[in-house]
Amino acid sequence: MTMAVKSFSLPIIETQVNKPKHWSLARQEAVWAYVLISPWIIGFLVFNLGPMAASFYFSFTDYNIVTPPTWIGLANFYNQFFNDPIFWHSLLVTLKFGLMAWPLNLAFSLSVAVMLNQKIRAVNFWRTVYFLPSLITGVAVAVLWSNIFHPTSGILNPILALVGIQGPFWLQDPRWALKALVIINLWGVGGSIIIYLAGLQGIPTDLYDAAQVDGANAWRRFWHITLPMMSPVIFYNVLLGMIGMFQYFTEAYVLTSSPGGALGEPVRSTLFYNLYLFQNAFRFFHMGYASAMAWFLFLIVLALTMFIFKSSQFWVYYEGQLRK
Numbered sequence: 001m002t003m004a005v006k007s008f009s010l011p012i013i014e015t016q017v018n019k020p021k022h023w024s025l026a027r028q029e030a031v032w033a034y035v036l037i038s039p040w041i042i043g044f045l046v047f048n049l050g051p052m053a054a055s056f057y058f059s060f061t062d063y064n065i066v067t068p069p070t071w072i073g074l075a076n077f078y079n080q081f082f083n084d085p086i087f088w089h090s091l092l093v094t095l096k097f098g099l100m101a102w103p104l105n106l107a108f109s110l111s112v113a114v115m116l117n118q119k120i121r122a123v124n125f126w127r128t129v130y131f132l133p134s135l136i137t138g139v140a141v142a143v144l145w146s147n148i149f150h151p152t153s154g155i156l157n158p159i160l161a162l163v164g165i166q167g168p169f170w171l172q173d174p175r176w177a178l179k180a181l182v183i184i185n186l187w188g189v190g191g192s193i194i195i196y197l198a199g200l201q202g203i204p205t206d207l208y209d210a211a212q213v214d215g216a217n218a219w220r221r222f223w224h225i226t227l228p229m230m231s232p233v234i235f236y237n238v239l240l241g242m243i244g245m246f247q248y249f250t251e252a253y254v255l256t257s258s259p260g261g262a263l264g265e266p267v268r269s270t271l272f273y274n275l276y277l278f279q280n281a282f283r284f285f286h287m288g289y290a291s292a293m294a295w296f297l298f299l300i301v302l303a304l305t306m307f308i309f310k311s312s313q314f315w316v317y318y319e320g321q322l323r324k
Contacts, residue, residue, distance in 0.1 A: 134190030
């Protein structure tokens with residue numbers, strides 16, 4: 001019994017297959033890509049780029065929210081540079097804080113990460129202990145540390161008294177207030193520790209084994225292997241730490257406000273740049289002047305960021321990179 005086999009026209013099939021609509025698929029993918037990211041684009045334009053453009057315009061005006069802005073050119077910048085000593089004082093306080101807190105945070109978080117990268121008992125527990133404080137930020141941290149640093153009812157000075165040290169008045173003493181904020185700033189290093197720890201675990205163990213066979217001690221292994229291999233991670237934390245120092249605000253605002261409403265107490269020893277900017281904008285309603293301060297701060301951060309990026313070619317090592 002024979003069966004008839006139905007033949008198909010191969011040329012027709014080949015003709016259909018050889019006409020892919022690559023251009024239409026690419027266009028559809030592009031349209032869907034813009035549709036899916038449109039919420040972020042709209043949010044960026046409305047909540048970031050729009051206010052930035054408005055503040056740039058206000059920086060050249062005299063604007064107090066109540067009345068329409070009046071164009072005054074570069075007068076705001078001239079006044080802050082030449083007629084406002086508090087402006088320079090607030091910038092100096094911010095720089096002093098950064099020079100103390102920035103390297104201290106980097107060194108402390110790297111040291112803790114190196115210790116947590118060792119094979120010790122209950123290492124996961126200790127990693128959790130060091131990371132958990134970074135989850136509590138802002139006002140809650142400020143209130144917690146205000147109780148710790150209180151000169152009479154706080155818990156720190158009695159502990160110091162047990163070892164024969166008379167504790168200072170901390171946040172009430174202009175000589176210690178800024179140092180107390182530096183100590184408080186160490187509370188949130190858990191995020192940096194996790195980043196360092198991830199970088200440490202990415203270093204090949206073969207390098208340490210080979211160095212140990214060659215007789216390198218722990219310090220030499222750290223200096224010649226750990227630090228070079230960790231330099232991209234250190235670069236990342238250096239950059240974010242620098243930006244964070246110039247954005248320091250919440251803890252200082254909560255802890256240094258006097259009952260009368262003054263900021264940066266005692267005697268303006270903790271009057272950070274952002275506190276003074278906030279004071280001009282939302283207490284004195286000098287929006288034009290505050291906008292000029294904000295753009296000057298942007299230029300400072302931009303210049304330091306470019307400097308860090310430029311200097312990275314001399315101290316940041318990427319795996320596979322050839323040294324000249």
